[in-house]
Amino acid sequence: MARKEPGKIERIAADLRAKIEKGQYEPGSKLPSVSELQAAEGIAFQTARDVYRVLERDGLVITRHGKGSFVTPFLGKITRDGTGRYQPAAREEGGARGAFQAELERLGLVFKKTPTDVSRERPPREVAGALDLHHSANAIRRHRVMRAGRSESDEGFPVQIATSWFPTDVAGGTAIEDQDTGPGGSKSRLAELGHAQRRIRESIEVRFPTAAEAEALGIPEDRQVYELVHHAFTAEDRVVEVAVHVMPANIWRFSYTWELDGE
Numbered sequence: 562m563a564r565k566e567p568g569k570i571e572r573i574a575a576d577l578r579a580k581i582e583k584g585q586y587e588p589g590s591k592l593p594s595v596s597e598l599q600a601a602e603g604i605a606f607q608t609a610r611d612v613y614r615v616l617e618r619d620g621l622v623i624t625r626h627g628k629g630s631f632v633t634p635f636l637g638k639i640t641r642d643g644t645g646r647y648q649p650a651a652r653e654e655g656g657a658r659g660a661f662q663a664e665l666e667r668l669g670l671v672f673k674k675t676p677t678d679v680s681r682e683r684p685p686r687e688v689a690g691a692l693d694l695h696h697s698a699n700a701i702r703r704h705r706v707m708r709a710g711r712s713e714s715d716e717g718f719p720v721q722i723a724t725s726w727f728p729t730d731v732a733g734g735t736a737i738e739d740q741d742t743g744p745g746g747s748k749s750r751l752a753e754l755g756h757a758q759r760r761i762r763e764s765i766e767v768r769f770p771t772a773a774e775a776e777a778l779g780i781p782e783d784r785q786v787y788e789l790v791h792h793a794f795t796a797e798d799r800v801v802e803v804a805v806h807v808m809p810a811n812i813w814r815f816s817y818t819w820e821l822d823g824e
Contacts, residue, residue, distance in 0.1 A: 573602055574615040581621055581632050588711050589718075592622065592630045617784070617811040623718055625779035634670065634711040634718055638814040645818075647761060649752070652745050659746025661723075665709050673708035673717040677740055680704075681733075684726045688803045691792055692728050701727040701738060703747070706777050719778050720812060725804040731756055732801075747802065748793070756801045758793040765789045767810060774807050785810045 580586050592613075593601065599609040613630050616622035620638035624630045645651055646660040657663035662672040681699045683689070689696055703725045710717030725747065727737055736742050736750045743750065748758055767785050775782045786807050793802040 569602075569604055569608055570611045570615060573598075573604070573612045577612065577616060578619070578621060581616075586632050588632050589634045589715055590632050592632065594629055620812050620814075623779075623809075623812065624781065624784075625718070626775065626781055628779070631718070633812060634709060634715070638812055639664070639668065639670075639709070639720065640814045640816050643763065643815055643817040647748060647758070649745065649749065652748060656744050657746075658742060658744065659748070661707055661721075662746075671710045671713060671715075671717065673710050675705055675708055678702075678704040679738055679740065681729065684803075688726050688805075691800050691803050692726065693800070694728065699729060701729055701732050703727075703737070720808070722774060722777055722807040723804060725802060727751075727802055751801055756795050756799075758801065759796045760794040760798075762792045762794070763789055765815065770807065778807070778809055780809055787813060787815075 577586075577592070586592060592598075595606060595609045595613065598604075598612065599606050602609070613622055613624060616630075617624060621633060622630050623633050641664065642651075646664055652660040652663055654663045655666055657666060657672070665672045680702050682702055683697065684692070684694070684700045684702065686696060688700070689698065692700060694700060703723075705723055706719050707721045707723055708717040709720045727747070731754065732738065732747075732751070735754060737747050751758060766788050768788055770778065770780065770782060770784070770786045772782060774786065775784070778786070780786075787810050789806040789808065791802070791804040791806065792800050793804075794800055
């Protein structure tokens with residue numbers, strides 16, 4: 562039986578993938594526009610778009626809304642170590658300002674410092690409930706768009722939106738309300754305040770981004786994101802942090818390890 566030739570999308574995607582892996586298109590470099598790819602390959606516009614979708618799914622390409630498609634600053638996906646990243650030694654490694662920065666630097670990427678919007682405001686109902694706050698009470702909110710790059714000089718790419726909430730009776734007037742929370746980030750500061758986090762619960766779902774989220778992440782609104790909701794408990798079982806992370810599904814991978822009881 563004659564071997565079936567791969568479809569146009571798969572063939573062109575494989576060709577571009579090979580060029581990326583060989584360094585013909587370097588990490589962070591701009592790829593031909595959809596129109597340019599369409600003309601060069603003699604294919605339909607939608608077919609050209611689908612080629613980039615395949616490469617986005619594989620974690621090789623990021624499409625920045627209104628700017629075009631780029632090779633990711635890293636080849637493959639960012640692996641988020643869900644079990645090890647919050648250990649004190651891991652989140653403080655190399656003076657990192659928290660687990661995210663340490664995670665990037667272990668992957669050979671550069672953490673791009675971005676402004677943090679710090680405020681006191683009323684949290685969403687589900688966050689207020691988790692923090693055991695009255696529905697009208699304020700909490701400390703830290704909101705930022707996090708970026709990664711390959712070098713100190715490049716612009717980098719937005720890779721997640723993170724919004725963290727803390728009770729004001731725990732974190733009010735502390736370094737948690739500063740732009741720079743110091744080595745180890747807010748978790749280390751909470752530990753110094755006597756509120757060390759001893760248990761973490763996370764839930765993840767896949768959804769489409771809001772218009773504001775898509776704009777902040779530089780992705781089209783039809784690209785799926787992970788929404789990861791993080792609850793951090795003290796030894797007394799009090800929730801002292803709720804964080805919501807919105808992460809493009811095409812560039813993130815989650816890794817978890819469990820120890821099981823013997824049978």
